[in-house]
Amino acid sequence: MSSTKQRPAGGTEHPRNKQRRRFLLGALGVTGALVIGWGVVPPRSRTGVPDMFPASPGQIALNGWIKIGTDGTVTVAVPPVEMGQGIDTAFAMLVAEELGVPLDRVRTQTVTRERIYGNVAALVDSMPIHPDDDGKPWARALRWMLAKSARELGLIITASSSSVADAWQPLREAAASARTILVEAAARNWNVDPGAVSIRDGMIVGPDERRLPIEHLAGDASRLRPPSSVTLKPASSYTLLGTPAPRVDVAPKTDGSAVFALDVRPPGLRYAAVSLCPKFGGTLARFRESAVRAMPGVVAVVRLDGLSGGPCGIAVIGEHYWQARQALDSASPTWNEGPHATLDSDRIDAVLSAELAGPRDGITYRTQGDGLHAFDDSRGGSVIEAEYRVPYLAHAAMEPTNCTAQVSGGRVRLWAPTQAATLARLVAARVAGVSGDQVDIEVPFIGGGFGRRAESDFVAQAVSVALHANGRPVQVIWSREDDLRHDFYRPQVHARLRARIDGTTPIAIASRSVGQSILAQELGRTFGAPGIGLDRYTTEGMFDMPYEFAHQHVAHLNVDLPVPIGFWRSVGHSYNAFFLECFVDEIAAAAGRDPLELRRALLRAHPRHVRVLDAAAQAAGIEGSMPAASGDGRQAYGIAMHASFGSVAAQVAEVSLQDGQVRVHRIVCAIDCGFVVNPQIVGQQVESGVIFGLSAALYGDIRIAGGQVVQSNFTDYPVVTMASAPLIETHLIASAEPPSGVGEVAVPPVAPAVANALYRLTGKRIRRLPILL
Known part of the structure; x- marks a missing residue:
């Protein structure tokens, strides 16, 4: 069960905290060349021209985002991939509102090539800039230059909960531009002032209520020069945006007509099954190739070389998948185990523990006030310390990894469930030995991505197999x-947090974490480039904490381990929120203060965060301070608040113990994600994030033994089921700010909210995930 409610905003923002803050950004050179090279280039328009969005028969393109059909339908370009988060619906709503057409007349079309569709927001937010520094000249200049660089790169990627935030301005401008030239065409046709013409419900309306369907003037409009600037509708005139409009993908996903990647059926399709080396870094020694080729329906047998970070192995191409699978079972491969055959979870724990206790400092991402000097022995007060650990986690999307590829006539065609079309094209071209212009990509619906589909190993593998399929x-x-066994896992991380408390006032906090760098591995897999050291994902949610400790120090030490890691839903926020929010509760206990009251006190200059925190507490029935465990001592509340991807989310978990097992009865979530395009979809994403985060908190744990992953299916890598799912209540804070992230922001607060509730219930601190009592 779930519910979604919108709440008024209330309050005003206070001035930014003026205390000195400093970043150590020695590795800024990762984008430095781009920034310098493009710093003098005029900003690239993101509205585009009609040739960028080619019209099919019966369509007329008005710019790079909008096409009008002769039947009155409006087609909108959608660069992000729809994988359940409601992108198609959000984009359709933005265009329908600004253009003045009914939502049911808007269609979506995935686009994967032009630079105007590149994700600007994801790159702009990739640098470790504290939100409190956003208004400073250096931060504004850096963001401006990064935005220009992103426009030139044109990286089409669905990541960082940025799809709607990124499209909010350019897509509305494109729709407003289309509206303007349609109005101009009608005004010329009627010989009236354009100010007397408007578009309502897909009809161009002029003086005396004369009307024409927009499709009647699309041709005339396409021949007009687009406006150099447009006026966007004010929010006060919205009739569609902000409403729980029905999703545009409901019908195809319920009647079975939706095409997911596993559903594509191009003419002449063959199927391939794979056998992958189970060991990290292992290789194929030999297999019974003659036995495989003798099996019915076998077309070809391919050795896999482990491209783009993927594993080595064997692929069998068959006329049907079952034939390929059966033939593969006769291969009996023998593997060279490689250099990591003895790696196990205990060894990884020992390495990380030793590094956490060792002398290497790593990279300092933030230091404020006296930094680590605030912990000198000469200072007064008391110091508390705690160590936390989180394990490797798999993505475990419902749709297993797959990709369809065709190599024929010097071209590559992909039907790929990718979150990163630009990178997929680059990798496919490299494997096939063609230019990027010779690669065409169709992106079907994806049955769950969570960051796994941002990788391109499966694309490289499919192209290498297709090279043996005779076109x-x-x-x-x-x-x-x-x-499950060949994922790019969320990294295992250990962290030590310290705080100095003066009386009942916490004055300093320090965090030092150790773990692998996602960015370093990603650069190596995709570009063959070495890591640069700096990786904001390692400390996001920690270095940019809103809590106003006078003295702060946040550092991370990159540790090299052979386990493949990658982006996982909410990335570093997923574990740093657990570290920080559990530790804030520990600080409150050591200072003799209520954890809710302490958070409010530490957020005096951040009223937005306080507003969200209070909304969650009030919705859960908490007034003033956190209540003690219930009278029978078997049920309690825990609270956590975390900011990520431009949004703020707070959650209250209602938890009990039943026969020694943790039972989460209810999660109350308040979220400020800027202007809410569709509250129903935001509610769905919050529910999804809660279930995803709760599955990780209660069960998620990828174990390593003998150099390979132990888990193999949902039997030993369980997730929250419908029977065990809590009641989820979502409360949306009204805001006039532009939309910010939604898809990932409900994940980080779940684990600490549950852990903090369990402490109030049992008196035992939860410092390691998954939760084991």
Whole structure:
């Protein structure tokens, strides 16, 4: 069960905290060349021209985002991939509102090539800039230059909960531009002032209520020069945006007509099954190739070289998938185990523990006030310290890894469930030995991405297999076991947090974490480039904490381990929120203060965060301070608040113990994500994030033994089921700010909210995930 409510904003923002803050950004050179090279280039328009969005028969393109059909339908370009988060609906709503057409007449079309569709917001937010520094000249200049660089790069990627935030301005401008030239065409046709013409419900309306369908003037409008500037509708005139409009993908996803990546069926399709080396860094020694080729339906046998960070192995191409799978079972491969055959979870724990206790400092991402000197022995007060650990986690999307590829006539065609079309094109071209212009990509619906589909190993693998298919398309399908054992996992991380408390006032906080760098691995896999050291994902949610400790120090030490890691829903926020929010509760206990009251006190200059925190507490029935465990001592509340991807979320968890097992009865979530385009979809994403985060908190734990992953399916890598899911209540804070992230922001607060509730219930601190009592 779930519910979604909108709450008034209330209050005003206070001035930014003026205390001195400093970043150590020695590795800024990762984008330095781009910034310098493009610093003098005029900003690239993101509205584009009609040729960028080619019209099919019966369509007329008005710019790079909007096409009008002769039947009155409006088609909007959608660069992000729809994987359940409601992107298609949000984009359709933005255009329908600004253009003045009914939502049911808007269609969406995935686009994967032009630079105007590149994700600007994701790159702009990639640098470790504290939100309190956003208004400073250096931060504004850096963001401006990064935005220009992003426009030139044109990286089409669905990541960082940025799709709606990124499209908010350019998509509305494109719709307003289309509206302007349609109005101009009508005004010329009627010989009236354009100010007397408008568009309502898909009809161009002029003086005396004369009307024409927009499709009647699309041709005339396309021949007009687009306006150099447009006036966007004010929010006060919205009739669609901000409403729980029905999703545009409901019908195809309920009647079975929706096409996911596993559903594509190009003519002449063959199928491939794979057997992948189970060991990290292992290689194929030998297999019974003659036995495989003798099996019915076998078309080809391919050795896989482990491209783009993927594993080595064997692929069998068959006329049907079952034939390929059965033939593969006769391969009996023998593997060279490689250099990591003895790696196990205990060894990884020992390495991380030793590094956490060792002398290496790592990279300092933030220091404020006296930094670490605030912990000198000469200072007064008391110091508390705690160590936290989180494990490797798999993505475990419902749709296993797959990709369909065709190499024919010097061109590559992909039907790829990718979150990063630009990178997929680059990798496919490299494997096939063609230019990027010779690669065409179609992106179907994706049955769950969570960051796994931002990788391109499965694309490289599919293209390498298709090279042996005599020009026919091949659909490469992994089993569930392949998917879980050959993932790019969320990294295992250890952290030590310290705080100095003067009386009842916490005055200093320090965090030092150790773990692998996602960015370093990603750069190596995709570009063959070495890591640069700096990786904001390692400390996001920690270095940019809103809590106003006078003295702060946040550092991370990158540790090299052979386990493949990658982006996982909410990335570093997913574990740094657990570290920080549990530790804030520990600080409150040591200072003799209520954890809710302490958070309010530490957020005096951040009323937005306080507003969200109070909304969650009040909705959960908490007034003033956190209540003690229930009278029978078997049920309690825990609270956590975390800011990520431009949004703020707070959650209250209602938890009990039943026969020694943790039972989460209710999660109350308040979220400020800027202007809410569709409250129903935001509510769905909050619910999804809560279930995703709760599954990780209660069960998620990828274990390593003998140099390979132990888990293989949902039997030993469980997730929260419908029967065990809590009641989820979502409360949306009204805001006039532009939309910010939604898809990932409900994940980080879940684990600490549950852990803090369990402490109030049992008196035992939870400092390691998954939660084991």
